[in-house]
Amino acid sequence: MLRFMSEELIKIQEEATASMHKAINHLEAELIKIRAGKANPNMIDGIMADYYGNPTPINQVANVSTLDARTISIQPWEKNMLQAIERAIMAANIGITPQNDGNSIRLFLPPLTEERRKELVKRCNGEGEHAKIAVRNIRRDAIEDIKKLQKDGLSEDAAKDAEADVQNITDKHVALIEKHLEAKEKEIMAV
Secondary structure (H helix, E strand, C coil), rough: CHHHHHHHHHHHCCCCCCHEEEEHHHHHHHHHHHCCCCCCHHHHHHEEEECCCEEEEEEEEEEEEEEEEEEEEEEEHHHHHHHHHHHHEEEEECCEEEECCCCCCEEECCCHHHHHHHHHHHHHHEEEHHHHHHHHHHHHHHHHHHHHHHCCCCHHHHHHHHHHHHHHHHHHHHHHHHHHHHHHHHHHHHH
């Protein structure tokens, strides 16, 4: 019975850790999409263009690359996709107007103003807050699972130790989120 309980505790902690890693990975993916003055093909990830009636990621219907630090080039594999890609970028409202030359689309990133930089930092902090909320929710669920085990016969000491372990895991992940946010803020505020 005791062995079963400790296996359950280990399982709860492993699942919490894995879920928290997913929250951090999601945060990293979201932060990449927030531009920091440099052109990055990942900025258009998640923008869907209408491809024969199906919403399709732009990078699956075109070659996306950076020409220089401030320019992203989108070269569709089919010329008839130019308008659809252009409409998708306009609809995504990423703050960049696409330039269509009939063969490819170019996105010229304007230099960031101080005000725009502060807006981007605010957006990053919002994403960070979502990640922290996710991590805290995972902690709450794990602690609820531990309390259920305690009702089923787990000793109070073992339950307290397990809760402390889950809290330590949570603290490490929140610190990691803070580190990501600091790095992104530094990147955005660098002129």
